[in-house]
Amino acid sequence: MADCVDHQTMLCSAGLGPEMIVMRKYAGHANYAYDLDVHKFAMLLRDHAIGMLGMEHALVDVIRPPLERVTKAL
Structure with missing residues (x-):
């Protein structure tokens, strides 16, 4: 399914990232996201x-x- 709707799987299969070193930050030619460890983030907060x-x-x-x-607050 992913191959039909986006080129991201092709990039990943080729070992490529979503952006090139010469691009502005977060201006990649493919979508990407960061994985977040929610438990570690909660402990940090x-x-x-x-x-x-x-x-306290x-x-x-x-x-x-x-x-x-x-219900009273709503």
């Missing part, structure tokens, strides 16, 4: 909030959210 912003981290289990408060 937590550590920044605690260490730099002085926030509370780890809790949400059993049943108070729906009446949510």
Whole structure:
């Protein structure tokens, strides 16, 4: 399917990247994205909030959210 709609698979199969070294940043001739480790990103945000912003981290289990408060906010 991918071969029918985009040239990205051909580039990958040839070992090529989405941009050439002479191109502006993020101005590649093919689409591309970055993979993000969500868990590491969450830890980074937590550590920044605690260490730099002085926030407090509370780890809790949400059993049943108070729906009446949510509906009043809407």
